Each structure stands twice: as structure tokens, then as C-alpha cells.
Amino acid sequence: MVRPRFAKLPLAQQQAILRAALDEFAAHGFHDASLNRIIEAAGISKGSMYYYFDGKEDLFAHVARVEFVRVFAAVGPVALPTEPGPDAFWSGVEGYYRDSAAALATRPQLAALVRGWLAASDNPALARAQHEMEQAVTPWIERLLDAGRAVGAVRTDLPSGLLIAVALGMGRAMDTWLMAQPLEGTAPPPIGALVGMLRRALQP
Amino acid sequence: MVRPRFAKLPLAQQQAILRAALDEFAAHGFHDASLNRIIEAAGISKGSMYYYFDGKEDLFAHVARVEFVRVFAAVGPVALPTEPGPDAFWSGVEGYYRDSAAALATRPQLAALVRGWLAASDNPALARAQHEMEQAVTPWIERLLDAGRAVGAVRTDLPSGLLIAVALGMGRAMDTWLMAQPLEGTAPPPIGALVGMLRRALQP
DNA sequence: TCCCCGTTAGACTGCTGGTCGAACCATCGG
DNA sequence: CCGATGGTTCGACCAGCAGTCTAACGGGGA
Numbered sequence: 001m002v003r004p005r006f007a008k009l010p011l012a013q014q015q016a017i018l019r020a021a022l023d024e025f026a027a028h029g030f031h032d033a034s035l036n037r038i039i040e041a042a043g044i045s046k047g048s049m050y051y052y053f054d055g056k057e058d059l060f061a062h063v064a065r066v067e068f069v070r071v072f073a074a075v076g077p078v079a080l081p082t083e084p085g086p087d088a089f090w091s092g093v094e095g096y097y098r099d100s101a102a103a104l105a106t107r108p109q110l111a112a113l114v115r116g117w118l119a120a121s122d123n124p125a126l127a128r129a130q131h132e133m134e135q136a137v138t139p140w141i142e143r144l145l146d147a148g149r150a151v152g153a154v155r156t157d158l159p160s161g162l163l164i165a166v167a168l169g170m171g172r173a174m175d176t177w178l179m180a181q182p183l184e185g186t187a188p189p190p191i192g193a194l195v196g197m198l199r200r201a202l203q204p
Numbered sequence: 205m206v207r208p209r210f211a212k213l214p215l216a217q218q219q220a221i222l223r224a225a226l227d228e229f230a231a232h233g234f235h236d237a238s239l240n241r242i243i244e245a246a247g248i249s250k251g252s253m254y255y256y257f258d259g260k261e262d263l264f265a266h267v268a269r270v271e272f273v274r275v276f277a278a279v280g281p282v283a284l285p286t287e288p289g290p291d292a293f294w295s296g297v298e299g300y301y302r303d304s305a306a307a308l309a310t311r312p313q314l315a316a317l318v319r320g321w322l323a324a325s326d327n328p329a330l331a332r333a334q335h336e337m338e339q340a341v342t343p344w345i346e347r348l349l350d351a352g353r354a355v356g357a358v359r360t361d362l363p364s365g366l367l368i369a370v371a372l373g374m375g376r377a378m379d380t381w382l383m384a385q386p387l388e389g390t391a392p393p394p395i396g397a398l399v400g401m402l403r404r405a406l407q408p
Numbered sequence: 409t410c411c412c413c414g415t416t417a418g419a420c421t422g423c424t425g426g427t428c429g430a431a432c433c434a435t436c437g438g
Numbered sequence: 439c440c441g442a443t444g445g446t447t448c449g450a451c452c453a454g455c456a457g458t459c460t461a462a463c464g465g466g467g468a
Contacts, residue, residue, distance in 0.1 A: 005414090031235055035456060045417045046457085056456065158397055165381040166374055166401060173373025177366050193362055197370060200404040209445085239425060249448045250426080260425065 002062045006052040017042045017052075021063045026109040029116035030060055030126060061129035064117060067110050068133070075103050078144050086153035086203060093144075094195040097171075101178075101191070118172060138164060148202075155204040163202055170198055206266045210256040221246045221256075225267045230313040233320035234264055234330060265333035268321060271314050272337075279303045282348055290357035290407060297348075298399040305382070305395065318379070342368060352406075359408040367406055374402055 006014065020041035024033045035056050039049050053059045078096055081089040104111050117130075141164050148154030154163070174194045210218065224245035228237045239260050243253050257263045282300055285293040308315050345368050352358035358367070378398045 034454080036454080047417055047459090048415075050457070051415070158394065162378075162381050162394075165377045169373045169377025169380075170370055170405070173369045174366075176373075177369040190362070190366075197405040201374070201401040238423090240423085251428085251448050252446075254426070255446070 001054065002058055003052050003054075009052070013044075017044065017049075018063055018066060021059050022067065022109060022113065025060055025063060025116060026112035030056075033060075035059075057126055057129055060126070061132070064113060064129070064133065067107075067113060071100075071103055071107070071110060075099050078140060080144070080147045081151055081153075084151055086148075086151060086199075089148050089151050089153035090195065090199045090203075093198070094192065097195055098191060101175075141167075152204065153199075154202050157204075166201060167198060170194075170201065205258065206262055207256050207258075210266075213256070217248075221248065221253075222267055222270060225263055226271070226313055226317065229264055229267060229320060230316035234260075237264075239263075261330055261333055264330070265336070268317060268333070268337070271311075271317060275304070275307050275311070275314065278307050282344060284348070284351045285355055285357075288355055290352075290355060293352050293355050293357035294399065294403045294407075297402070298396060301399055302395055345371070356408065357403075358406050361408075370405060371402060374405065 009017075017038075020038045023041065024038045028034070033056075035049065036046075038059070039046055042049075049059070053062065075096075079092055081092050104114070142160055145154050145160055145163060149156055213221075221242075224242045227245065228242045232238070237260075239253065240250075242263070243250055246253075253263070257266065279300070280303075283296055285296050308318070346364055349358050349364055349367060353360055
């Protein structure tokens with residue numbers, strides 16, 4: 001866990017370190033990011049880095065947490081459906097998907113960070129950080145699924161863990177496919193169709 | 205690409221190398237596997253290893269290919285539907301999924317290898333090997349999708365590339381979830397439900 | 409003035425994947 | 439029988455990695 005000392009540093013230096021780390025992690029992913037390059041870019045010594053952070057994994061986790069909080073603040077929490085019926089629920093999901101995609105698109109670095117995060121999906125060095133992040137996110141998704149179940153929009157015959165895994169897997173595949181498409185000249189991305197597939201898979 | 209020289213080695217030595225590599229990759233995943241440990245276990249020098257393989261990634265790709273071919277030989281090619289109608293098509297898919305899962309379950313090392321493979325999902329060092337593997341698999345899936353469309357089992361309103369991406373993403377998520385479940389004592393994995401989700405997402 | 413202690417520096421350790429030139433040795437021509 | 443050739447094997451070596459450790463710095467208090 002990041003040492004409290006870090007918070008006592010002058011803001012400029014904190015930002016220099018976090019920025020250098022974000023640059024490096026976004027550019028190379030967790031594994032191929034070099035701590036040596038980060039400390040060089042941040043203008044601090046290795047001793048100082050290890051005086052403030054437990055290690056590479058700790059630094060990554062901290063950067064990811066800060067950026068995640070930033071996006072979460074921009075997009076806002078998932079809006080639970082206010083009207084009854086599956087249609088309202090799923091159009092809410094679609095809206096949230098659109099908003100998140102838009103927010104992420106304005107921060108390519110963060111998108112790269114997320115990609116790097118997903119890529120290192122079972123790296124033991126990141127296990128603790130991932131566990132922490134999972135525990136932060138899954139309750140929200142679980143809450144969303146429960147809300148969906150309450151309005152009859154989500155099936156009840158399969159465990160939440162499986163539904164979450166499949167939804168994340170579909171989302172990831174869709175994201176990858178969307179990013180691989182040419183940006184211009186073609187029809188707008190069929191986000192409606194994508195969420196539609198998700199809906200068909202998850203609804204009762 | 206693995207050098208043709210490798211095939212000229214005495215079979216015993218080929219097997220010693222492949223076995224050492226499989227052990228190491230299965231036990232530690234791609235990134236945390238140590239080439240030094242592999243050559244030690246295989247009883248060859250580093251120079252020899254680099255004489256037969258381009259590097260770590262090449263060795264991994266070769267091991268994965270060999271094991272994949274072995275399973276493919278055991279399970280056989282995907283059976284295209286012989287009877288008309290979506291139901292026959294999807295029950296064929298389900299049967300194939302079951303067979304593959306069963307074949308994988310008898311080779312825990314291979315399952316571990318697959319897990320390591322999926323975990324390193326966009327490791328740039330493995331990009332070439334993954335691309336190659338994808339190109340080997342995609343035509344088969346495309347053929348399967350076409351057959352499904354012919355019998356009205358697969359939607360025609362979305363591009364094949366997207367359907368394949370989503371199907372692979374769902375499959376990967378399901379596999380990961382299945383492998384994360386405790387092996388015994390619980391109910392058998394709901395493969396029927398999994399294929400059902402796939403079917404709902406992909407059918408017209 | 410001196411000491412204390414939070415902070416900083418960077419040399420160092422043990423590891424990694426990958427490179428390289430020397431040595432080995434079976435085969436072949438003369 | 440000699441010597442050259444060229445495929446094969448070896449392990450020392452390289453740069454870079456994450457992480458450790460000790461010495462030194464420097465401001466505040468006695």
C-alpha cells in the first residue's frame with residue numbers, strides 16, 4: 001500500500017511521479033513498464049520511490065486507483081432504473097455504456113491503462129491490487145444485476161459471478177472490435193446492437 | 205518460427221525439451237516462466253536452445269501448437285450440422301464444446317497452458333504467435349457461422365468479424381469462469397446454459 | 409555545536425532473455 | 439592420412455530488470 005508519506009510531498013512532485021508512472025504504464029502495460037524509466041522521468045531516485053511505494057505493483061495500483069476515481073467522478077454512478085420493465089433497464093445500460101465509452105475516448109492514456117490492466121489479468125504480482133479493484137467494482141455490477149432482476153430484465157437461473165464474467169467478456173470483445181474498426185467513413189458503431197446481444201444473453 | 209533443425213533432433217531430446225517447456229509454462233505462465241530453468245530441466249545449453257528456437261515466445265508458441273494439435277486430433281474437427289434447423293446446429297455446438305472441455309480436463313497441464321495463454325492476452329511479445337493461432341482458428345469458426353446462417357441459426361445483420369469477436373470473448377469468459385470453479389463436489393458446469401447464452405446472442 | 413531523524417541517493421544483488429565467439433566433431437576432398 | 443568445412447554445442451557475457459541497503463544530506467531542537 002502506498003505510504004502516507006507520499007501524500008505529504010509537494011503536490012507538484014506527487015503529480016510528477018504519478019504522471020511519469022501513468023505515461024509509462026499506459027505506453028507499455030504493467031509488465032513491460034520500467035520502474036527505472038519512471039524514476040528517471042519523474043526526476044527522483046530509486047531509494048525515494050521505494051520510500052514512498054512498496055514496489056512496482058503498489059505504484060501501478062495507486063495510479064490506477066487515482067485514474068479510476070477520476071473517470072468515475074466524470075461519468076457518475078450507474079443510474080439504477082427508475083421505471084419498471086426490462087426496456088427501461090436495458091436502455092439505461094446502453095446509455096451508461098455510451099457515456100463511459102465517450103469518457104474513456106477522451107482519455108486515451110486511461111484506455112491504454114485499462115487495456116494493460118486487463119491484459120495482465122492473472123499476473124500474480126498484481127493479484128492483490130486486482131482483488132482490491134474487483135471488490136470495489138463487482139458490488140456495483142452486482143447491484144445493477146439485482147436491479148435488473150427486480151424488473152425482470154436479468155435471468156435468475158445462473159450465478160451472478162458467471163453473468164458478470166460473461167458480460168465483461170462480451171464488453172471486452174466489443175470494445176476490442178470497436179477499436180479495431182476504421183474511425184471514419186463507416187456507419188456509427190452499432191452500440192445498440194452490442195447492448196442488444198448482451199441483453200439477449202442475460203435476460204430471462 | 206521454430207527452426208527445422210529442431211525436427212532433426214532425436215525424438216527423445218525433442219520430447220525432453222518440449223516437456224521441460226510445457227512443465228515450466230504450465231506452472232508459471234508465459235511471463236513468469238524462466239528460460240534458464242527450462243534449459244536446465246531439459247539438459248541443454250542456452251546456445252542450443254537459441255539454435256533451435258527464436259526465443260522464449262517462439263518456444264511457447266511451438267509448445268502451444270503441439271498441444272493444441274494433440275487435442276484437436278483427440279476431439280476431431282467441428283461437425284457441421286447434417287440436419288436442417290437451428291436446434292440441430294446449436295446442439296452440435298454444445299456437443300463439441302462438451303467434448304473439448306472433457307479433452308482439456310484430462311490434461312491439466314494443457315489447461316494451465318491455456319490459462320497462461322489467455323492471461324497474457326495482449327502481451328506484445330506473444331502478438332505474433334497469437335495472430336498465427338487466430339488465423340488458424342478463425343476460418344473454422346467462419347465456416348461454422350456460415351453453416352449456422354444456412355440453417356437459420358445465426359443472425360445475418362451483423363458482420364462476421366463482430367460475431368466471432370463476441371463469441372470468442374464469451375467463450376474465453378466462460379472458460380475462465382469454468383476453470384476458476386472448484387472441480388468437485390459441486391453441480392456439473394452448466395455448459396448447456398453457457399451455449400444457450402451464446403445462442404441467444406448469435407441467433408437471429 | 410552537536411545530534412537526531414526523515415529523506416535522498418545510487419551502488420549493488422540476483423535475476424532475466426538474448427548474443428556471441430570459441431570449441432567440438434562428423435563428413436568430405438585431396 | 440591430413441586438413442578444411444560447416445552443422446552443432448557450450449557457457450561466458452551483455453544490458454536491463456525489480457528490489458535492497460548503506461551512507462550521506464540537511465533542517466530542527468537541545
